[in-house]
Amino acid sequence: MPHDWLAFAKSLRAIAQTGQTYTDNKYELERYRQLEALTNQMFAVLGDVPIEKIEQLIIPDKGYATPKVDVRGAVFDEAGRVLLVREIKDGRWTLPGGWADVNESPSEGVLKEIFEESGHRASSPRLAMLKDRSLHPYAYYSPDHIYKLFYVCTHEGGAFVPNNETDAADFFARDALPPLSEGRTLTVDIHECWAFAASNAPGIYSD
Template sequence: MSNRWLEWAKRIQALSQSGLTFSKDVYDIERYEELRKISVEIMAEYTELEMNKVRDLFANETGYQTPKVDVRGVVFKNNQILMVKENIDDKWALPGGFCDIGLSPSENIVKEIKEESGFDVIPIRLIALLDKNKHPHPPEPFHYYKIFILCEIIGGKPTVGIETNNVQFFSEENLPQLSTNRNTESQIKTLFEFLMNPGKETIFD
């Protein structure tokens, strides 16, 4: 099914939020509020989210809308990749999550890997910066960029965190059921290319 409706709803939301941020005219503000209401109705109509949940998501957004940033750690050991099992859907993902304010991408991923897997790592290099819209993830109300950082284990041991219930390494030929909101099979297979070819150039989009 085409997701054009999702793109339209997100564009309407972004325009309305920008208008609410910069407009001073009371009538324009009313029009932008109405546009945001329309975007919420579209989201609620075509997704499984309840309208009040969509409204809360959008109402909490202020300022000029920009893509959100998700950072994921790429850790190899014995030709296998580190993954954690997410409590939220009981499926597997690279350790990571939204970037926290005040931390750089590399600082974020060191924190996320420790919290979700128990391992201490050092960041080695940025290997991919991807636009989530250009990959086969399930539809979502917001626009995301995904940062993949290659890391090396320097200590720690496998330990589940608050958001995870298992920690394992997987070969490319034996991947588990993936949490596709967080990572897709095609992305994981692309990451293995960096294991086979350490000189591979960073990819983007």
């Protein structure tokens, strides 16, 4: 059975972060900082990328190490097409979304992300599913442990507004999806949101 070196590196990074938070010994603090630097080197080797890129990817964090939360919104028009946005970074399409913010519920956050990235307004977010990113085949690895929350929302209208993250927004039919930014959204994510929307399930309370 192959070893999951990425999971090992994530665990070591969590130990280093938590250790820096709770130790009051300056020698232990230095060792935890060294461990953190070593885990960055491990991520660079595992991803075959320069360590500088790893350091840019890692979200600065302090305190007890916990997973990050990514919220994504599936908005469907009257024809049943899904709203996608095109990422400037890779030129591919994804469900609008991003990191959950402090002092904001996930459902509030997803509505904000939809508007900021697409220019379209949405309402009535229903939590369709929660995924542990590490257990699914997203295109690139992340040094962070991430939970992905997918919401199905009601379309309230709007039009694309230029912004610094996306350069287009459009609706797509189920059998005509564009090339996806698979580090953010997989085809199966969209299909599962479609199925949830069709079921008229009430969703899971998430505030």
